[in-house]
Structures are given as structure tokens and as C-alpha cells.
Amino acid sequence: MELPVVFMLLLLCSSAAYAKTSKSPILSPTPAPAPAPEYVNLTELLTVAGPFHTFLNYLESTKVLETFQDQANKTEEGITIFVPTDSAFSSLKKPSLSNLTADQLKSLILFHALPHYYSLSDFKNLSQSSPIPTFAGGQYTLNFTDVSGTVHLSSGWTDTKVSSSVLSTDPVAIYQVNKVLLPEAIFGTDIPPTPAPAPAPETAPAADAPTADGTHGLSSPGSSPGKSSSYRIISWGIWGHFVLAVSAVLVLFL
Numbered sequence: 001m002e003l004p005v006v007f008m009l010l011l012l013c014s015s016a017a018y019a020k021t022s023k024s025p026i027l028s029p030t031p032a033p034a035p036a037p038e039y040v041n042l043t044e045l046l047t048v049a050g051p052f053h054t055f056l057n058y059l060e061s062t063k064v065l066e067t068f069q070d071q072a073n074k075t076e077e078g079i080t081i082f083v084p085t086d087s088a089f090s091s092l093k094k095p096s097l098s099n100l101t102a103d104q105l106k107s108l109i110l111f112h113a114l115p116h117y118y119s120l121s122d123f124k125n126l127s128q129s130s131p132i133p134t135f136a137g138g139q140y141t142l143n144f145t146d147v148s149g150t151v152h153l154s155s156g157w158t159d160t161k162v163s164s165s166v167l168s169t170d171p172v173a174i175y176q177v178n179k180v181l182l183p184e185a186i187f188g189t190d191i192p193p194t195p196a197p198a199p200a201p202e203t204a205p206a207a208d209a210p211t212a213d214g215t216h217g218l219s220s221p222g223s224s225p226g227k228s229s230s231y232r233i234i235s236w237g238i239w240g241h242f243v244l245a246v247s248a249v250l251v252l253f254l
Helices: 002-021 042-049 052-063 064-074 088-090 102-108 120-129 225-253
Strands: 079-084 140-146 152-156 159-169 172-177
Touching: 042 052, 042 064, 042 159, 042 172, 052 079, 052 102, 064 079, 064 102, 079 159, 102 140, 120 140, 140 172
Parallel strands: 079 172
Antiparallel strands: 140 152, 152 159, 159 172
């Protein structure tokens, strides 16, 4: 009876000692989930960033805002938007946007965006691939050129440039332009020529302005009536004195 008890005690002691000396496995920490990308609110951006109220109104009335919003927040491609200022719309006389159909107006607004995010530095390479398709698709394309770091856009009817960067953080780029982009797919290819600038008016020299010969403008003997009259008066005075002198001499000898 004593031997089995002693054996059991020894077995329990050895098990306890092994449990103390054995190391528990080290578990690697679970990586924290990646933060969700910040939601881009285009309405808030365009309202606060600048004078873009007219373009924003068109975005909302044509339902294009939802399309751009989804592209910005639900795709990996991102979006690039060219936003005309309010003055760009107010200065647009011909062609008029009021004559467009609902589908044409929607296509025109879609024409102001590219279905991909492009930083300003990307346009140098993008200019070599022009024309570039826009969100409107099909024949709605834009041509880009990079001139010393300034991005120029051409739609056939419109030539403008990026005047300001409103936002350029992947996946959304918003750039300000000073003209409304008018596509040839809507307005045709019969583009009126750009009128030549009016010549600068010539400025007449001031009456007392010195000329190259040291005299004053409009005061030469042949062109100044005041001076010519004085000259004639002096000439008649000299002849008068001469005649009187001759008469006096003749009287003396006679």
C-alpha cells in the first residue's frame, strides 16, 4: 500500500515541476484593421472651395453629382473634375446652354470629368496620349498640353487652362478652369474663328510735348496760326518803318 502512494506523490510532483518550467506559446498580435478612406463630399467641397455654385447646380439638376460621388468613394480609379467658375458661365453668350436638351446638358456636365485620378504632374505624360476620353464617353474627348508646368485643355470650342488646384488627393482631383468646356459632339465642328483683338488706340501727343528736334508739338512756324500771325505783324511793322525812313530822307533833299 505504501509503494503505490509514494509513486503517485512522485508523479504529481514531477508533473507540477514540468508545468512550471514549460513556457506558454507566444501569440502574435492581430494586426489592426486598415482605416477606412475618408468620405469625399463633393457638395461640401464645391460650396466652400470657391465660386462654383452654377456648376454645382448643374451637377444636382442633372443627377451627375451622384455619378461623380460614387466614382470618388466606391472605386479604386478615382476621379478628376474640371470645375468652371461662376463667371465662366455668366460670360458664356454663344452657344447658349439654354437651348440644350436634358440629355445634352447631362453629357456636357459629364464632359468636365475624367474617370481616373490625375495629379498635376501626371498631365505631362497624359498630353502625349491626347485625346483623352471623358466621363461622357464616346466622342467626348479632351486634348491636354503641358506648357512649363501649366496644364492647358482644348475641346475644339474651348481653350483654357487649369488656374487653380482645389483638391488633389488620391482618389479625387478637382481643378478650377475659367471657361466652360464645350464639346464638339454637341456643338459640331463648325467652330467660329476667334476674333482678332482690337488694335490699341493711338494716343495723340500733347500740345506742349517736346519733339525730337527740341521744339514743342503742334507749334512749328508752318502749323501754328498764332505764331504765323505774329510773324506777319512783325514783317508789316518793319516795312512800315522802312517806308517812313525813306520818306524822311526824300523830304530833307527836296
